[in-house]
Amino acid sequence: MSNAQVTGGFLAELGRNGLLVIAARSLRTFGYGCTSVLLADLLAQDGDAPWQTGLLLAVASAGSVLASLLLGLFADVWGRRRTLMVCGCLMAVTGTVFALSESYPVLVAAAFIGTISPSTNDNTPFSGVEQAILAQTCPEARHTFAFTCYNVSAMASGALGALVAAALGLQPWTSAPDAAFALYAALAAGTVTLFRHLTPCAEAPGTARPARGGHRRPRVPGQVRLLAGLSALDALSGGLAVQAVLAWWFAHRYGATTAQLGLVFFAANLLPALAQLTAPLLAARRGLLATMLLPHAAANLLLACVPFAPNLATAVALLLLRQTLSKIDVPARQAFATAIVPCAHRTAAASLTSLARGVAVSAAPIAATTLLTGTLAAVGAPMLLGAALGLGYDLALWRTYRDVPLTGG
Numbered sequence: 001m002s003n004a005q006v007t008g009g010f011l012a013e014l015g016r017n018g019l020l021v022i023a024a025r026s027l028r029t030f031g032y033g034c035t036s037v038l039l040a041d042l043l044a045q046d047g048d049a050p051w052q053t054g055l056l057l058a059v060a061s062a063g064s065v066l067a068s069l070l071l072g073l074f075a076d077v078w079g080r081r082r083t084l085m086v087c088g089c090l091m092a093v094t095g096t097v098f099a100l101s102e103s104y105p106v107l108v109a110a111a112f113i114g115t116i117s118p119s120t121n122d123n124t125p126f127s128g129v130e131q132a133i134l135a136q137t138c139p140e141a142r143h144t145f146a147f148t149c150y151n152v153s154a155m156a157s158g159a160l161g162a163l164v165a166a167a168l169g170l171q172p173w174t175s176a177p178d179a180a181f182a183l184y185a186a187l188a189a190g191t192v193t194l195f196r197h198l199t200p201c202a203e204a205p206g207t208a209r210p211a212r213g214g215h216r217r218p219r220v221p222g223q224v225r226l227l228a229g230l231s232a233l234d235a236l237s238g239g240l241a242v243q244a245v246l247a248w249w250f251a252h253r254y255g256a257t258t259a260q261l262g263l264v265f266f267a268a269n270l271l272p273a274l275a276q277l278t279a280p281l282l283a284a285r286r287g288l289l290a291t292m293l294l295p296h297a298a299a300n301l302l303l304a305c306v307p308f309a310p311n312l313a314t315a316v317a318l319l320l321l322r323q324t325l326s327k328i329d330v331p332a333r334q335a336f337a338t339a340i341v342p343c344a345h346r347t348a349a350a351s352l353t354s355l356a357r358g359v360a361v362s363a364a365p366i367a368a369t370t371l372l373t374g375t376l377a378a379v380g381a382p383m384l385l386g387a388a389l390g391l392g393y394d395l396a397l398w399r400t401y402r403d404v405p406l407t408g409g
Contacts, residue, residue: 015138016199018133020198022134022150022153024191025126026156028115028126029157030187032117033157033165034164034168034183036162038165038177039053039177041176042181043056046107056104056107056108065359067125068351071125071129071347071351072348075347075351076132076203076347080198080204080347081198085195088189088192090114091114091115091191093185094115094116094184095114095185095187097114098110098177099178099181099184099185125351132338134150135335142280143334144332146335147332147335148277148331150334151327152273152276159270159273164180224341224345224348224352226400227353228353229356230393230397231353232356232357235364236389237389239361239367240364240371240385240386241303241382246265249372249382250315250316253380254312256312264316264319264320268319271324276331279331279332288332292333292336293398295325296328296390299325299326300322301387303318303322305318306318306380306383337350337353368386
């Protein structure tokens, strides 16, 4: 069989709706990669203080959390296609406001109602609904493959967005931040167009044509709440060792230079994207739970070893090994979440687990910076605590679901 036939077969398995969702996320993450690099510069040009940047990002996070909660409960009732289009329109409005306005209160309001991200991580209202559509649109045995495409394409797009942000500084017509947010608005409009072409098969079963005047009371099953709690624990453990914390620790413990840190974290972001391509093969051979747990547990053990490294080279090698393994579980985790809950609750499961992760990730840096003082900083306390919490998540997940026979490729 030729490569073209294999590729065509994979695309056919994803289906029209799956390809549209993946394309929309790629466009959106391209925008995040571009604007996240220039957001602080835009606010500085407007005369805003650094604390105002933090406040705006906190407000944007709060808006995303609220929207994720609402979409998790009501998107299937309101209609997935309609809901995604509305979110895309709000994103376009936010991009336009940031490109044209210098009023801080206006920017804060736009950040709350739209989607502004300080990184390429997609803890946004879109992701839960998109994951439910993706799970519904392709065979269950290929869910891990579908979610791998969904994540890897986004990572690549985010990296390209960062490169475009650098290129925008060379154009003479307007400031780079204004150009970036104008592009962001155009990309958001592109996602609306893509969502508009979703077929009725994207809607939740039984809700494509709801009865007149019929409104179901949203209900969150215990299985979904359990998954959300475990996801929050996992996100908290990872949030204690975010890039900013690791960069600070490497600089203070080993005297790493800015140039060295740049190379290290370029590799630390590239390796997980490449390694994640192995997730479908591992899931097909070992099952979803093993794909989630084995690389994740190994990554946490490696993270716990980093503070004991005798020199910078050893610490970097351990970190890069940890990073390589740290994201292999993501497609399997998303496939697992859609597999263990009834189809009618997939949007709630995906949205609320994303919501829980977003809240935990927002809180983790505060705890991490508290641990970067005195003796705690010297022993690498954020990494040790993050590894311990991560291993606790692995153990809790295994004890809860070890008797659930799930496979997926």
